[in-house]
Amino acid sequence: MKRKTISLFPEIGLVLILSIIFAGAAVANQKTLVVSSSEQRIDYGNRVFTYKGEVKATWEDIALEADEMDVYLTEENTLKEIIARGNVKVIQKEKNRQVNGESAIYVAEDDRLIMEGQVHYRDELGNDLQAHKMTIWIKTEKIEAEGTPVKAIYILKEVEEE
Numbered sequence: 001m002k003r004k005t006i007s008l009f010p011e012i013g014l015v016l017i018l019s020i021i022f023a024g025a026a027v028a029n030q031k032t033l034v035v036s037s038s039e040q041r042i043d044y045g046n047r048v049f050t051y052k053g054e055v056k057a058t059w060e061d062i063a064l065e066a067d068e069m070d071v072y073l074t075e076e077n078t079l080k081e082i083i084a085r086g087n088v089k090v091i092q093k094e095k096n097r098q099v100n101g102e103s104a105i106y107v108a109e110d111d112r113l114i115m116e117g118q119v120h121y122r123d124e125l126g127n128d129l130q131a132h133k134m135t136i137w138i139k140t141e142k143i144e145a146e147g148t149p150v151k152a153i154y155i156l157k158e159v160e161e162e
Contacts, residue, residue: 047073082106096124126155
């Protein structure tokens with residue numbers, strides 16, 4: 001007799017909706033990280049969520065795509081850090097900004113994104129920056145680029161003469 005099994009997860013990928021509750025556990029302070037991937041591994045004891053294969057994640061107005069991603073939570077179940085590897089693409093939707101690279105580390109404590117490996121940044125103004133390593137402070141809109149060479153194209157406004 002052949003046994004039939006039913007999968008609770010679609011073949012195209014597993015979607016995990018992970019509510020990250022800030023200290024105080026009030027619903028108003030809840031933010032959601034939504035992740036889809038081909039595989040996942042959860043280590044509840046160490047508060048580590050690992051995703052592999054066509055990873056797509058959204059967090060507030062940030063969308064992230066990568067081959068692999070690890071999400072680390074604090075003891076209070078708040079987001080601590082995200083590490084993404086392989087064909088990383090990060091899009092900040094509200095500001096129409098995009099950055100691509102080989103790897104990325106997002107540190108929630110200071111809202112900092114560290115991209116490495118042929119990093120390419122573009123924004124809504126048409127500015128274009130290429131470097132080996134780039135650190136982007138998202139809320140304070142600050143960028144630091146490193147590498148030899150760092151290439152930049154900035155779109156500047158002309159001063160109108162009276």
